[in-house]
Amino acid sequence: MQLKPNAYRLNETVKGVETMTRFALAVLALASGVYTYLGVRGLLDGSASFVFFAAIIYSAAVSVAIYAFWSFMLRFVPLVTSGVQRVGLFVTMAIGCVMIMAMSSWLNAAALAGSAATEQHMAVTLQGYAEDLDQAHSNALAAQSLLPDVQRAAERFAGLAADERESGALTGTTGSGSVVQLLTQMGTQMNQLAATITGSRDEVALQFEQGSARLATMRELVSTPGAVEPRADSFQTEAVQLSAIIAALQQTGVAASVKRASADLSAGFIAPVADGGSADLANRQDQVMETVRASVAAQSAALSTAADEILATPAVEQRRFVPLSSAEAVLRYWQDFIPSWAGAISIDLLPVVLVLVLMIVNDAMRQESESLEAAENITAAEMLRAMALFRQMEAAGIDVASGQPRPLVVPEPQPTAEPAPAQPAETAATATETPASEAVVTPIDAAQRTRARGDGPRPA
Template sequence: LGAMGLGSVAIIAMSSWLNAAALAGSAAVEQHLAETVQDYQGALERTHEIALSAQGLERDVARVRQSFEDLSEQEAAGSLSGLAGRGAVFRVLRQKSAELAGLEAQIATQTPLVNDAFAEGNQILSRMRALTVEPGPVQARSVEFSEQAVRLAGLITRLRQLSVAPLVERAAQDLAASVVLPELDGSNEEQRGAQGATITSVLEVLAQRAATLERAAQDVQAMPPAADTTYTPISSADAVILYARNFVPSWAGAIAIDLLPAVLVMILAITQGAIRSGREGAAVEDTLTLAELRAALAAVRDVDVAMQESPAHRRPTAEAAPLPDESVREDAPGHVTPIKST
């Protein structure tokens, strides 16, 4: 009984799984496609957010560049070293402002690429969403959906590579490390000493600005990246298990289909039991049906005909009468024993 019960449960489970796949298989696969689209959309938006944060470093670079340009203007007016003109200090400041201007221009060239990649990604997502609800066989739509998913995955990878945060970090490290010091052009030792002290102060400020810029780039790179998303084709039978919680009515119908024969057997058993209980205590003539009555009458007629045609039941003749000197004795009801006379 235990083995039969376990086997019945296993059969019902497998059959209900197949029935659920037949009832809700296409809907489950479409649910899988919709979930995949949401994952890809989250990955695209997160990657675009990180790329925009990296593009925001352009403002930090511009601020540092503008500070060095302002210092160079002050040096040209003689406010820093006390020597007006475009001397050694002015050239150092202009040197660094030019490097930062080049970095700023390089970052600016990435902005259209980032925007175009994000727009293309949204177009691919729109097509993928349309594939999840289009009419027709879901398997055919899954093939095109897989192609679009591959395109979108490549675009997300390209969008990650467009981030300028690593570039800004390396440029900030080189900003203070690679300084070409010009020859001091003061007319006397006192002026050259003032220029040297001013250049030392400029290098200290340069190191501070570079450290600030490097930390900003590191903060962008420390942002949690988007989770890797990969579309995996799935069959309808596996989809109804993966998304079983969304198809509870279909599972109930699938199990009900398997249990329907058992319900029918139970109904018949209860009905037959009720019929038998209703016949208990009733006489035969009360429960005799018309068909049974006809069959009984036909049987009686057959018995009568057979008895009339049987030689053992014919009337005895005079020659077969018993001898006068013999008599009979009845020993028991229905049994007669002949007795000879003395």
């Protein structure tokens, strides 16, 4: 190929960087193999020797495959000029890139960001457990909102009983009769219900304190530097204990107990028999007890409705911590580790840039050069045969360029020579008087005279 100056410089530069290209490709393949080894080692189970040799073999296979694939692409893609063939090579290169990412890139990412991804998984799980503990604590304390209503009802019944005993505010007759006994009974039941709600508060606080301590330990495990595997095991143990505390908190809630107690107020209402000395007093006592029954029924309905609202709150679902390998964690939380993924993929696919550069440079050299590919590859024997054929074609009267016989050229008739004009007398005399020694003798005439005399060499 006859190269122009610029194309010649490009060709020389490509030859100059060929060694550097091979060296760079080898280094990239080796780096990918090393990180693949680190990534695949965390996925294998078995003895230490088995894991070591299996990871070494896999990483070596990956390095050889990457080096061989990109060597083929660097060799062939720049030389192909046909559009269809080049598209086919590009499709092949795309398939190879996908296969390289499938067998190496995600393991490289696991090696680069595996520990951080595992810690991310632990942190996300910790946040979920913290939310579950808060929700269970809130559900357990929701029944505490009923305590003011229960205490107020108990105080109201106790106050009515005192008023009836001292001034006969309800029946018009002082003393401790059936009405006072009923009101005192309702007040006592309300105080018992209030005591139940209040007693659960201490137990809820204790369990929440234990859960908070477990969360603090889990936070330390997430943030403590060092190997992530033992920390993940300890984290899982703490997560199990915390799940038990959350379940206990949900069982500590007294909303269901308040609902049952409020239903018993109305369903289990037992009114004493009127004990008035006169029929009029007995009648008044019966009327007051009916009023108390209606009041108790209304209070029971209100407490039941409030308890139903608390019970309608969704219960906390049991959460379970599932340990993940570094590779699985990188795949699950890939959005948080995009820079690591970019570096892992770039190690494997950086030769794409080299392939494109060589393709562009070779296209530029082809555009700036004159095509003499046959002359670049001809041998000496082929050159001699071509020259002999050329002479034969010339002798046979064949046009070399077209390969057709040359047309015969008929010579044009020469005009008849006219007699020479008479020379002047002086010229003729001069020519006659010229001595023989001054006559011009050509080499051909000298040779002919020599042969005529027989002095020269005779032909064999």
